[in-house]
Amino acid sequence: xxxxxxxxxxxxxxxxxxxxxxxxxxxxxxxxxxxxxxxxxxxxxxxxxxxxxxxxxxxxxxxxxxxxxxxxxxxxxxxxxxxxxxxxxxxxxxxxxxxxxxxxxxxxxxxxxxxxxxxxxxxxxxxxxxxxxxxxxxxxxxxxxxxxxxxxxxxxxxxxxxxxxxxxxxxxxxxxxxxxxxxxxxxxxxxxxxxxxxxxxxxxxxxxxxxxxxxxxxxxxxxxxxxxxxxxxxxxxxxxxxxxxxxxxxxxxxxxxxxxxxxxxxxxxxxxxxxxxxxxxxxxxxxxxxxxxxxxxxxxxxxxxxxxxxxxxxxxxxxxxxxxxxxx
Numbered sequence: 238x239x240x241x242x243x244x245x246x247x248x249x250x251x252x253x254x255x256x257x258x259x260x261x262x263x264x265x266x267x268x269x270x271x272x273x274x275x276x277x278x279x280x281x282x283x284x285x286x287x288x289x290x291x292x293x294x295x296x297x298x299x300x301x302x303x304x305x306x307x308x309x310x311x312x313x314x315x316x317x318x319x320x321x322x323x324x325x326x327x328x329x330x331x332x333x334x335x336x337x338x339x340x341x342x343x344x345x346x347x348x349x350x351x352x353x354x355x356x357x358x359x360x361x362x363x364x365x366x367x368x369x370x371x372x373x374x375x376x377x378x379x380x381x382x383x384x385x386x387x388x389x390x391x392x393x394x395x396x397x398x399x400x401x402x403x404x405x406x407x408x409x410x411x412x413x414x415x416x417x418x419x420x421x422x423x424x425x426x427x428x429x430x431x432x433x434x435x436x437x438x439x440x441x442x443x444x445x446x447x448x449x450x451x452x453x454x455x456x457x458x459x460x461x462x463x464x465x466x467x468x469x470x471x472x473x474x475x476x477x478x479x480x481x482x483x484x485x486x487x488x489x490x491x492x493x494x495x496x497x498x499x500x501x502x503x504x505x506x507x508x509x510x511x512x513x514x515x516x517x518x519x520x521x522x523x524x525x526x527x528x529x530x531x532x533x534x535x536x537x538x539x540x541x542x543x544x545x546x547x548x549x550x551x552x553x554x555x556x557x558x559x560x561x562x563x564x565x
Contacts, residue, residue: 243272243420244383246279246320249297250287253304254442256427256435259485264387264422266309274315275381275548278302278541281320281327282373285366286351302537304445307527316551318544320377325552329376332559334369336409337402342368346394375399379414380552387422410562413555425485430459432478446527449517456482456513461505468504479509487515 245265247257268274278301280294298319310317320326342348348368378386378399386396396419403414428434429441436442443455460478464470474480474495483491494511497503530537559565 240271241273241384242275242381243268243385243387244275244277244378244381244417245387246277246282246377247301248283249278249280249294249301250283251293251297251437252442253301253445254435254437255445256429256442258304258308258445259425259427260389261387261422261424262305262308262310264424265305268387269311269314272385275383275551276305276310276315276317277320277377277548278318279320279377282370285364285370285373286362288364288366298541299534299537300446302541303527303530306530306537306540307446307523309523309526312540312544316544316547317540318548319541322541322545323380323548323552325380325549325556326373326376328556329380329559330369330373332563333376333402333406334372336405337372341398341401342371345371345398347391371395371398372402375402378417379403380555381548382415382555383417384415385420386417387420389422389424393419406562411558413558413562427485428478428481430455430478432460449524452517452520453513456509456516459509459512461508462498465505468506469501471501472498472505474498477505479505479512482512482516483508486519487512490515 245261247261253262265274265276278298280298283294283297284291302317305317306312351362351367374395375398386399388396396417400416403416407414429436429439430443431439431441433439433441443452447455456479459482462472462474462477464476465472477498480491480494480498483494487494490511494503494508498508
């Protein structure tokens with residue numbers, strides 16, 4: 238018996254990396270056995286900051302679906318779908334925008350920061366769509382009457398705005414929606430191979446879809462203790478990026494790795510070789526599933542179509558209640 242309903246989504250904005258997997262997707266795989274889950278590839282959200290070039294969205298959607306399925310999301314246990322294939326998302330977003338004060342959207346902590354950051358990158362994002370991003374996110378969640386949303390602490394202000402919008406709607410019209418609760422996800426923070434935050438923009442990522450050969454090559458480039466020049470030099474695991482990877486992917490042997498490094502019983506090359514083989518082993522099932530789905534792209538399309546059909550049934554029922562409440 239499930240504990241309740243969850244909604245979560247990701248933008249199809251490019252190649253997924255291991256940091257993305259550990260930050261959210263790994264948790265989703267666990268949640269699918271405890272909750273009724275709606276997981277959406279939110280392509281409409283991708284337009285809020287990349288509306289000028291949409292040519293890669295179909296490819297990114299397909300690759301994201303491959304990522305999710307290879308990670309272990311079960312299309313029978315979960316409703317897996319593309320946001321734009323359920324038109325009710327756009328309809329509910331429009332209706333909510335009619336009753337949400339502009340000041341609520343402008344006070345979202347990340348709005349002005351992102352506006353400045355992306356503006357400095359030359360992007361023209363001074364648009365209603367970008368300002369209304371939290372409104373669309375709210376529509377995504379409450380369209381399925383989700384009780385829980387898995388989020389990181391930085392996303393709590395967005396969810397609190399969603400809760401305010403729900404309260405306003407329920408008070409103005411009828412109590413149609415539950416207030417979604419934050420389910421804080423405990424994720425492992427994985428640095429990039431250079432020690433900075435893992436990011437495609439830094440070129441320091443390890444792709445989630447990396448083959449065993451590519452995975453080994455990327456691990457080989459991980460930065461280690463800069464003061465350790467020779468194998469016989471004593472190492473300091475606390476400043477070694479490879480050791481941080483060991484603590485996530487090689488937990489059962491991490492104490493031994495630490496001891497051997499401090500006592501110069503193992504060199505950095507051997508340390509990273511062991512790490513790479515452990516990571517390949519951990520991801521074997523994912524590589525196998527991905528290869529199967531890559532060989533059958535029609536099956537991926539079927540899964541997304543099946544998910545959209547299931548999502549539409551729930552969304553249509555919700556919108557009937559919304560229109561009745563608003564006398565439309």
